[in-house]
Amino acid sequence: MTIPYSMNWSTGAFPLVRPPSGVARPRLAFLGTGYLGATYAICFAELGYEVLGFDIDEAKIAKLAAGQVPFHEPGLDELLRGNLASGRLRFTTSYAEVADFADVHFICVGTPQRADGMGADLSYVEASVTNLARHLRRRALIVGKSTVPVGTAQWVEQLVAKHTDPALQVEVAWSPEFLQEGFAVEDVLRPNRIVVGVKSDWANGMLYAAHKGVFDLAATEDREVPLVVTDFATAELVKVAANAFLATKISFINAMAEVCEVAGGDVTQLAKAIGYDPRIGNRFLQAGVGFGGGCLPKDIRAFQARAQELGAGEALRFLHEVDLVNLRRRSRVVQLAADLLGRPSGPAGPDLGGTRIAVLGAAFKPNSDDVRDSPSLAVAATLAKAGADVRVYDPQGTENARAAQPQLTYAGSMTEAVTGAELVCVLTEWAEFRNADPVTLGKLVARKLVIDGRNCLDAPLWAASGWTYRGLGRPQPVV
Numbered sequence: 480m481t482i483p484y485s486m487n488w489s490t491g492a493f494p495l496v497r498p499p500s501g502v503a504r505p506r507l508a509f510l511g512t513g514y515l516g517a518t519y520a521i522c523f524a525e526l527g528y529e530v531l532g533f534d535i536d537e538a539k540i541a542k543l544a545a546g547q548v549p550f551h552e553p554g555l556d557e558l559l560r561g562n563l564a565s566g567r568l569r570f571t572t573s574y575a576e577v578a579d580f581a582d583v584h585f586i587c588v589g590t591p592q593r594a595d596g597m598g599a600d601l602s603y604v605e606a607s608v609t610n611l612a613r614h615l616r617r618r619a620l621i622v623g624k625s626t627v628p629v630g631t632a633q634w635v636e637q638l639v640a641k642h643t644d645p646a647l648q649v650e651v652a653w654s655p656e657f658l659q660e661g662f663a664v665e666d667v668l669r670p671n672r673i674v675v676g677v678k679s680d681w682a683n684g685m686l687y688a689a690h691k692g693v694f695d696l697a698a699t700e701d702r703e704v705p706l707v708v709t710d711f712a713t714a715e716l717v718k719v720a721a722n723a724f725l726a727t728k729i730s731f732i733n734a735m736a737e738v739c740e741v742a743g744g745d746v747t748q749l750a751k752a753i754g755y756d757p758r759i760g761n762r763f764l765q766a767g768v769g770f771g772g773g774c775l776p777k778d779i780r781a782f783q784a785r786a787q788e789l790g791a792g793e794a795l796r797f798l799h800e801v802d803l804v805n806l807r808r809r810s811r812v813v814q815l816a817a818d819l820l821g822r823p824s825g826p827a828g829p830d831l832g833g834t835r836i837a838v839l840g841a842a843f844k845p846n847s848d849d850v851r852d853s854p855s856l857a858v859a860a861t862l863a864k865a866g867a868d869v870r871v872y873d874p875q876g877t878e879n880a881r882a883a884q885p886q887l888t889y890a891g892s893m894t895e896a897v898t899g900a901e902l903v904c905v906l907t908e909w910a911e912f913r914n915a916d917p918v919t920l921g922k923l924v925a926r927k928l929v930i931d932g933r934n935c936l937d938a939p940l941w942a943a944s945g946w947t948y949r950g951l952g953r954p955q956p957v958v
């Protein structure tokens with residue numbers, strides 16, 4: 480059987496496959512209602528599909544069913560409530576209900592870093608696929624969305640074969656997601672591309688039917704959604720390759736920041752200048768305290784681990800350097816803090832005992848409450864460990880930060896965090912911090928020392944207001 484690799488779904492030339500449930504549009508299930516699955520479930524209901532969201536976490540499902548998104552994502556709350564009210568969107572903790580309902584089952588569970596190494600923990604993928612497969616009573620398509628090591632789709636196919644009746648002809652496909660926290664609704668409704676790994680025309684047709692709403696929306700807005708139809712391995716690799724590239728781009732500019740620091744250059748100017756070259760582009764060239772979150776750090780580690788297993792470890796050795804450059808930026812902030820506060824550094828790091836430091840930002844990036852592998856929170860914890868009295872403030876991430884680092888002190892506002900501080904560290908570029916008035920803040924602090932860990936403040940303005948300003952990879956501003 481030939482797969483129409485170049486077939487462009489948006490031409491409308493692609494044949495629509497009849498969903499096994501007998502309804503006109505396939506019914507969709509999203510298994511795992513974390514950040515990825517909940518966003519997809521809500522947005523696909525918005526596109527007009529009948530959707531069932533599944534999770535084993537009863538508290539999470541109860542919250543979603545009651546119209547509350549369990550995390551911070553702009554625009555998602557209203558969409559959730561609207562689609563619950565329309566009746567198109569429901570949530571469940573029952574595999575039997577999911578199996579009975581859907582034609583296409585999207586696997587959206589987490590694939591965290593394994594506790595015993597750099598590889599990905601696939602136990603949630605295994606549990607969701609196995610339990611779903613055991614309950615299937617008619618033909619269906621199981622589509623992996625989670626970020627996984629290459630080879631996982633084939634293994635999922637074997638799991639499905641083991642746990643379903645072959646007469647049902649249940650099939651597997653892979654379709655990675657590329658959504659960014661803070662822009663997730665747009666990224667799902669108006670994706671910059673769709674990638675599918677399929678093995679049959681039927682799977683391809685079902686996926687087309689399951690995405691027709693995305694293409695129809697694009698058509699009404701006179702947009703094209705690029706599509707890549709490919710094999711399993713390529714589809715899996717596209718996702719990790721994309722994240723590896725983004726991580727490399729960030730570490731590249733942070734490596735330039737390191738050089739600027741010793742050579743007396745300004746990395747923000749450098750980034751701007753190289754970014755004008757369209758072959759380089761100016762996005763993802765913001766030097767600062769580095770990348771964090773639930774994706775980039777763990778994905779580059781899992782990618783290296785998998786390449787090593789496959790005998791191509793050397794090809795990805797540079798990702799180890801990407802990781803190291805990234806982590807060195809966190810140490811750099813701690814070092815800068817010690818320098819500014821005039822504290823000596825021994826072999827165990829600086830002694831910051833008796834100092835008061837305000838850390839502005841706990842989320843791994845603005846417009847998110849996610850603190851997984853957050854550079855800001857990691858730096859806050861290191862400063863506290865070095866003896867500083869640290870007050871952390873984040874507009875949305877405090878609850879998650881407190882759960883992750885309960886030993887830290889959290890402030891209820893920026894004002895509370897900075898009052899009496901000898902040093903202010905801006906480590907997540909929330910608009911509230913970017914737009915803060917240095918004169919007003921200057922009246923609250925004990926000393927006007929600021930580290931701009933995201934190069935997001937107006938350096939000359941802060942300097943002119945009497946602050947000693949330090950960015951990353953930048954010289955001190957001339958007053």
Ligand code: UGA
Nearest residue numbers: 656657658659660729763764765769770771772774843844
């Ligand atoms: C990332 C990818 O950007 C998405 O395309 C992908 O779908 C997602 O992972 C995933 O695998 O699910 P996300 O984790 O939401 O998305 O965050 P990014 O916007 O990529 O930012 C990652 C980190 O890099 C943040 O800590 C951010 O502050 C940092 N960053 C970003 C920089 O330090 N400099 C930059 O120029 C850009």
